[in-house]
Amino acid sequence: MNERVTDPSQNPGTAPILEIENLSISFFTRKGEIPAVMDFSCTVMPGEAMGIVGESGCGKSTVSLGVMRDLSNIGRIVGGRIKFQGRDMGDMSDEELRQIRGNKIAMIYQEPMASLNPAMKVGQQLMEVPLIHDKVSKDEAYKRALEMVRAVRLPDPERMMRSFPHQLSGGQQQRIVIAMALLSKPALLLLDEPTTALDVTVEAGIVELVKGLGKQFGTSMLFVSHNLGLILETCDKITVMYSGEAVETGRIEDVFDRMRHPYTQGLFRSIPLPGADKNERPLVAIPGQLPLPHERPKGCNFGPRCHHFVEGVCNAAEIPMIEVEGHEGHFSRCVRFNEIDWAALPKGAEKKHEPVKPGAPVLKIDNLKKYYTVSGNEIFGGAEARVVKANESISFEARESETVAIVGESGCGKSTLAKVLLGLETASSGDVVLGNTPIQSTAIEKREVDTISSIQMVFQNPFDTLNPSHSIGSQIIRTLEKFGIGKTVADREKRMFELLDLVKLPRAFAVRKPRQLSGGQKQRIGVARAFAGAAKVVVADEPVSALDVSVQAAVTELLMEIQRKNKTTMLFISHDLSVVRYIADRVVVMYLGHIVEQGSTDQIFAPPYHPYTEALLSAIPIADTSVVKKHIVLEGDIPSAMNPPPGCPFQTRCRYKRLVPDNLCETKLPPLKDLGAGHRSLCWLDDAQLAAMEPVISFDRGVNVPVSDVVPTDEPHGEGAGTGPGFAGAPPQRPHGKTSDADAESEMERIERAPPPPHGSREITGNPGDSSPDKLQTEVGDGRQAVSGEVTPGLGKTRQSEVDGNEPNRS
């Protein structure tokens, strides 16, 4: 039973744990056979982490379920083999499979509660594993369970063991699930989007945990995710899937920096990496959408969306995985990768935009408060009413044509703010002025048609935003009718068609029902609806977070294009700082109902930070191998809004708290400190301490490498070292997913010793630390660059530029 513990360590790196060879899996439904996975191969070595990345429906979960042999009754493996520790799983008896599933392969799902028994104490559930698998004594089982709870870094392990699952937060539950999986000492851990349901700062903790597991326990991992940044942080190798097939596989360094499949490149170009800029270097969306499983084209599945498609070559025959010469274990399912110029941009993508000039303030929010009273029981009175402070003194302005991002994790009050703005709730106190009309206490029913149509919303969930029972056209027409646009039915119909044109959908969609549209198309309709009545302010609540990565860029660009054209003010609500950095002009960071920091995008993304913003920045996974992040993992979870901590809202998790004298953080709400040029931060830290902060994200140039050589050059036909046609330059020098641990520690010390400021906070800032990237970000991740190769990253700019004006210096 314990052979796996010895096995991999005896012959490390020789015998793979998992070999998948040409695996094909189909689902047999009433509509016929749906091939969900086709010809999928991959190998996982002991202690290695393999990432599987792909968009929704591409079959990545099916692969992991196939490995578990857990394909409901309609799914079947129709071809290929899965070998576990050298043995074909197809040849194993049911009994053996069961043994392996519980013992040597463990699976962790997105929803932690799916794996936990709600009626049983956590400790008992954990103890069951060694009790059943290893038949140890109760005491021994308890000891092991407790040890494991410590290993997954849960606070107060004894108490955790005595709790029921529902008493834990989502992040804690997921840690318990991981602990449970690890107790059986699996050789292979399957993780299917283990952090998708969690907040970013909580996710960062889990990711760090998972990353350490490989080292600590020698566990191999298959990590399924749609997030390239997460894969970069956790895995050694990556397989990119598209429409049921693996299209590219290789080491992280190769796939991220020298990709050899147009889809992979498209993915990288469509996510907002540091350096993308909505005016200078807009995202490049992948045109079109995923084919349905039964409508896949002949030949290359990516053909219809590929810029390099060549008739007769790409659609001639099924394309096998082709090895990329000169790269180690790098394969691509593209027949033309040697002919493609990997640095070139698709035609028409090189458009730049003039930066918008914000006009007069359109929306003014001043000291807005929203409290909810939660009463115990309607009829019987019962518990006394409690007050939830969803929004506490919110003040900011949004100007015409400007994009203001509101950032925060779940429960921070961003949705409540949106509700108050739209009139679905009324403010408890404070002012909201739209144009010249105060609207803070006018509920939606009492608002004028004009007011209603001038502040509109784009909703988060594309599958929920349109009523499934009505046709697209009639829903838009209804909106026009309510906004009093068009006198006759024909007028409105015409306007509806124009709106469809505006969001770049065919007019034929007017008669379709929402279920006949893809997520991205539905979201476009949502955008059309919001802009139907010449809205002055559009509140976009995470408008793209539920969409597939390759579609996100297109919808984001569309939203911005219409905004630019109509000079609309956009309030962009999001938890994803990468998108925010890309899209926003100004940023408002919220935590537990308070605005903890606000300022221009450049101010927010460069030090001095508010401690919470700093942690948020460090938590976002960035899919760029050249990025080095300072490593800050927050302790614990977000407190409940029912029961906020006294003093500073962030004090329960803040790592700077001890630097503030007199216990101020725990007793008194900090002042909204003005850091100059509209940059405000809700924190007790003094100017010197703030000034000593270092950037969270910086770019690693590699040590002894000349700047121009940092990234392997992508010249398939370049002369020099390469011999074969697939040779693509020297292997990358850089370790990936670097974080600078020591940095964070020494920085704290430095901040502690920081001298008092001579005068004002902005003066001292002209002295960037070692890792402060005031260098040019030349050719970072060359192969995936958006428009220009030479742009100063938005986050790393010299302080001088901040003093001179708000534009980072672009050279």
Place this chain on the structure above:
Amino acid sequence: MPTETIGALAIIIGVIGRFWPVWIALAIVLTLSFTFRGRLGLYGQLFESGVGVAGVTICFFWLFTAMFAHVIAPFDPLTQVAVMKDAMPGTVVPDQGLVYYFGGDKLARDVFSRMIFGSRIVLIIAPAATAFALMVGTTLGLPAGYYGGKIDALLSFLANLVLAFPVILLFYLLVTPGIVETGLPHWIARVFFIVPIIFFGTLFFTRYKNRPQLLAVQMALIVILGGWVYLGLAFDADPLGIISIDPNQLNIFVAVVFASSPGVFRIVRGLTMDIKTRDYVAAAQTRGESPWYIMLWEILPNARGPLIVDACLRIGYTTILLGTLGYFGLGLAPESPDWGTAIKDASRLLRSFIHPALPPVVALMTFVLGLNLLADALREQSLKD
């Protein structure tokens, strides 16, 4: 006593033969439905499973039976042929040459014909009462679920009150002569029957408020048509004298609607609470829609799946309820051929003659079974999407 009888095989062949219009209609409808099932939406999908086909077939069977009852039944359901008292199945009626396929009951009426005509009563009252119950339950369930709070507390309390009351006792109360004389059922009927008018009025008003001409036409139609039917049913005062309802049937009707509305209410309330959290409801609110528009046009259409399933089951319950009522001799006239009354009549003599009881029992069972199969298939289909 007539002695001439036909054998079991002849009875079976004869009965099957009598149903000829039903077979023809079934063949046509099922063939058409099956051929065009791809284009018939949810109904078409029923033909993809055996359960669905069985359910649809049984329900259509009874529907067509009710429609062609006068052709199928060889005798009038009330006519007594004296010699045929308690006749055994397959007894030939002297002089006429026709057969009492399932024998005669204690009043010498043809059990087969009574079963056939009984289907008419059941197939009119059960679906109609269910439709009314749906409308009443929906009209109250929507605001309860949508607004929540005090309105919900009050309405739910009332619904629970009715639900907690033993159904049979309720019926006893509603149809006993003493209560009927107070006019209570009539008053309840007047309330119930106005609900559809209000319902459709609100439905169109909320949607077409901004288009006055269209709205005027719709409102006029609703008031004229609805008012006419309302006068006929609730006050028995149809100026044209076409619409009227037998007071007994009205009582039954009211009782059934009264008893099943709370069930519908709870379902609609639950669905509304769920659907109102959807973004499209928020989107409707942010464009300034009135609450009733949102309830009727945004929420209700999306609750239809579970409601259709529930309606199927509910028609089944109502059929059983009607049977129960008939069995206790409540409501319908004593000579009524409906299945419940027939079972009651036959049960008195169950020890000596079992045959008069069996046909209505089997009819009731198959019809309810068909509805349940249909509901099952519908539920399964709606889960698949």
